Amino acid sequence: MSTIVVQAFITLDGVVQAGGGPDEDREGGFEHGGWTAEFDERDGGEGGEIIAEWESRTEALLLGRKTYEIFAGSWGVWDEDAEGLQGELTRRYNRIPKYVASRTLTELGWQNSQLLGPDVPAAVAELRAKPGGEIRVWGSTRLARTLAEHDLIDEYRLAVYPLVLGTGKKLFSDGFPLSRLELLGTRALRSGVLINTYRPRRDQTAG
Known part of the structure; x- marks a missing residue:
């Protein structure tokens, strides 16, 4: 069985847009893109080391349309020899499968990418049931909500930035299903960012 892991850079008020x-993503007139930079510059490389360790376990990407287009226009075209x-991530992302949830896309140009089809929960459940490692969800707030509604998320890894933006797309938006989580671990970086890992408590989750 594979493990579906939602990862996000998130502000204290829950914003995950265009970090x-x-x-990266100006949808809705968002003007705060790049908000992670000032913190990442002063963490002494800790954040990069954590991301490298996380992504060494990634066997596939599971993305919504918007995040797929952002990734395809960056990781999909950047120099693998950088x-x-x-x-390192460009090489990995190019080689692993990318599964995309979209009602509008009909063709995918990034290598090893495929559409999930009209029944996203069923397609994801089938992927999750197969032997494998971690299936990684980045961004993709609508997709994450759909996965949570169908109890298809196994872990959340959140890099929580000490910042309040007051606007932007949120991972846990209004209407997100009730989810009780167990804290598996936390780590404070010198930049003030907290790395929190959670697992759904399925014995007490009301969906």
């Missing part, structure tokens, strides 16, 4: 760059984490 990586100013033009130094450090960028090159």
Whole structure:
């Protein structure tokens, strides 16, 4: 059985939109893109080491349309021979399967990518039931909500930034299903970011 892991860079008020760059996702007039940068610059490389360790376990990506397009336009075209984490992740992401939930896309240009089809929960449940490692969800807030509604998330890994933006897409938006989580571990980085790992408490989860 594979493990579906939702990972996110998230603010104290729950925003996950466009942490990586100013033009990553301006949907809704979002003007705070790149909000992780000031913290990442002062963490002494701790954050990069954690991401490298997380992604060494990634056997597949599970993405919504918007996040897929962002990833395909970055990791899908960047130089695999780049130094450090960028090159390492570019090589890995190019080679592993990418499963995409979309009602509008009909073709996927990034290598090893495929659409999940009209019944996303059933397709994901089938993927999860197969032997394998971690299936990684980045971003993809609507997809994460759908997965939670069908009890298909095995773990959340959240890098919580000491920042309140007051606007932007949230991972746990209004209407997200009631979910009780067990804290598996936490780690404070010198930048002030907290790395929290949670597992759903399925014996007490009301969906």
